[in-house]
Amino acid sequence: MRGTVFTETMLGTVRLDGDTRDRRIRLDLRAETDEVLRPRRTTRARLTGRVRIAGLADAPCEDGELEISPVARRRIRYRLTFTADGRTLSLDGWKSVTARRPVASMTVLPVTLYEDGTRAGEGVLRFPLTTALAPFLLSFRFPRREDPAGHFAPRWDGTPGRTEVWYTTLTDPATGTGVWLHHEVTAPADGSEPFAHGWVAAFPRRGEVRHARFGPVPWTRPADGFEGDAVTAVAGRLVGRAADFRWEISERPRGESLFTFPRWSWRRPLLPAAQMLPAARATYDGVFSYGRDTLTLRDAPGASARIYGHGNAHRWTWLHADLGGGDVLEIVAAVSNRPGLRRLPPLVFLRLRAGNRTWPRRAERSAIGWLGLGRFRAAFGLPRWTVTGRTALRRIRVEVDQPAERTLTLEYRDPDGARAVCRNSESADARVVLERWWGRWRPERSWVLDGTAHAEAGER
Structure with a gap:
């Protein structure tokens, strides 16, 4: 439709x-x-x-x-x-x-x-x-209408060596606290039974980052979303408890679906992994508590996303930035885990939705350019990593800072049993500069996020 x-x-x-x-x-x-x-x-x-x-x-x-x-x-x-x-x-x-x-x-x-x-x-x-x-x-466009709820149904078809993720990140506008809910199904490569697990984390403006894990428990293959160990993540609703964390949150989509990777890669899983957002923006209402702290969420900005594939990349970075006014920036930069590809530069998938347009127009453009020319570039590192790139008439520079005191480090296992480490901050800083060519490069838009960017860097 x-x-x-x-x-x-x-x-x-x-x-x-x-x-x-x-x-x-x-x-x-x-x-x-x-x-x-x-x-x-x-x-x-x-x-x-x-x-x-x-x-x-x-x-x-x-x-x-x-x-x-x-x-x-x-x-x-x-x-x-x-x-x-x-x-x-x-x-x-x-x-x-x-x-x-x-x-x-x-x-x-x-x-x-x-x-x-x-x-x-x-x-x-x-x-x-x-x-x-x-x-x-x-300006008239007639886009395909993606039903956000339809993207929450589990994708796993019983094939060993696969992982599937539902995750949500948001920022409480009243306190500035970042929230991360991560729900994952892992089907081990050795053919053993799949299991459900995940974690929840809070990133307060001041104070220690807190987190708790749930699972692992056997995967029961629900029809809609994630269920396991008293935790549920379905379209429009996030409920659960883990250690001293409790949450009951409703989600309202505020934008069209955003395919960070090419749309075909989500529909036909030919790549090692693919990521997409059922709704590029969403707002959240409800209650989220941990220890003695309770957040009453009202129109908290954020987004939910989905991942399906063979496991994590060799190295990766990720950014979700709500830029305000309906504008959103999503970045995934990764080095493949496959032998022979680990020495190649990172592939960058960058999607900037500003106004009524998504740039670059095609997701492949930032990753492969034109026959390899004009690819976007990523410089990995912590506490700062960057992404730069240009098309014919526009160029962008993104700087992301993940201060150590606002970053959570977690270890987990991929389907092949390999150890993966992610360093996540739901209260990161980011600076985005977009320029346009008019005889010379001139500023077009810029955004500064102080503690409201959602970012991650990781490796296997």
Whole structure:
């Protein structure tokens, strides 16, 4: 099933009640539907983007709604919420479509602002045909719709020498504490019975990193997700206990699926391993406690991911960075464990989802370039590791810092019995710089994460 994604920019003025002058307003919006847009029907879309009001607001809107019904109801209605100068405002308005004035009725949007249900201002926005029409038309995409819940079902088919992982990382916005839930099934290469095990960890802003393990217990092959040793990880729900850790958390997907490796490698497991995110972003609500500390999670940002393959790479690094405003960066860099390939440079799989686009467009581009030319590069090390790369018109540099006091070291076994060591920090620091070529390299975007990046470095 395919959906529809497009972007729209509108400009205008707005005046708040009690204000003595009009203020310029700009909406940069992204609309996303779960079906192909059909103008003769009523279609509802999710709105995200940014609201800018001169001298008052430059804020994201996360949970907006767009009702597209130019024929059935003769209107296109916009509703969204944002924060302006500490106030939570709602914008509501619609284009009244009529055949007598088709251009004006499709490009003029009268709006009303509300605060706590009370009118707080009004304004008029316009779609600038001369500058915005071409980007609007070119922005239309009809992506495959991936059901996040469908990716939680176990993949293991009984083949020995395989491992399967469900993991979740998040950051509590109230305390800055990072949380890591790792659930794994290991099918030993010698054909012995598969077992389920995992661990849970907390990375407080101040204080010692804490963790506890659960399992191993026999794998019972549930139909949906992971179950074992009083721990459950299924679509939308994470529940469990281990030592003095307790958690009961609900998960809400906030973005499309993100395939860090090529999509085909997840559907057809031809590579040694593959990783993907059922939803590139998610928010979490619930309770997470350990020792005497209890976190009450509300809209905590993070993501769940899946891994399936033969085991760990010879060396690897990983990063999940929620960049804010709906932007996400996911990186996996690895050196193959297969003989003859260990001396090769790391393969880098980098996926930056910013706005309505994922860059590079194809996952293979960062790993293999063009016939080996232009591959992205990774420099392994601790406490700092880096990734750099470029395409024709863009280049990126990512620096990740994992301070020793905020990093947890764990040992475990791969299906072949080999020892693996991971060094994980759910409170890492990261700096991301994206540049674009306009006669010379010029800054396009940059992000700095202070203790909110999720990162790992490991080896066998």
